Amino acid sequence: MLDDDEVTRVNVRELKRSITQLQEQLASMKPNMAAIAEYREKNREFESRMEVRSVRRQSRQSRRWCGLLD
Secondary structure (H helix, E strand, O other): OOOHHHHHHOOHHHHHHHHHHHHHHHHHOOOOHHHHHHHHHHHHHHHHHHHHHHHHHHHHHHHHHOOOOO
């Protein structure tokens, strides 16, 4: 929150110009949604593979502790 002195120093025109500039930048942003969807799919695949790897690793480690695997 601004105190009285800070409020009197605010340049309203400069603030409006900044707001307009930011709105224009936001409107010009066009993310590549296909690339984002592809990333998400690859990330799901990666996480699935890592989970399988983790299960296999835990199984292998438990067999080692039981003396079944050297």
